[in-house]
Amino acid sequence: MIFIIVTSVILLDQITKFLALKFLQLNTPVPLIKNFLNLTLVHNRGAAFGLFQNQLFLFVLVSFLAIGLILFNLKNKTNSIILKLSLSLILGGCVGNLIDRLRFGFVVDFLDLRIWPVFNLADSVITIAALFLTWELCFKRNAT
DSSP: OOHHHHHHHHHHHHHHHHHHHHOBBBTTTTTTTTTTEEEEEEEESSSSGGGSSSHHHHHHHHHHHHHHHHHHHOTTSSSSSHHHHHHHHHHHHHHHHHHHHHSSSSSSEEEEEEEOOOBBBHHHHHHHHHHHHHHHHHHHHHHH
């Protein structure tokens, strides 16, 4: 299950980024849903929200550390299904963005909600997984 989730996230992320690079022009919005969603190709050389620009070595190092910690935690057979799902999704998203950093020196972002910084599928999956993870940790704390 873990392998399928991680692989699916990486493949979908990389396919959507390939299409964005192929069909979109840098920093040129293409309206998809008027006044709500644009496709806007951005080369993100920072972290979330464009923070810490041009720190490639740091981002690659942190990504490898995160991947190692996630893999270590996924080996724990007592983890709940929600925890395994969350960690698998985060791992897939992390690897997807790491591939970009290693290939291009930046992360390919293209989903533009106009009221939020431009992001990609990997970012979305990581965010959703973080919400699941938060729920799981809060639920477990309340149960004990």
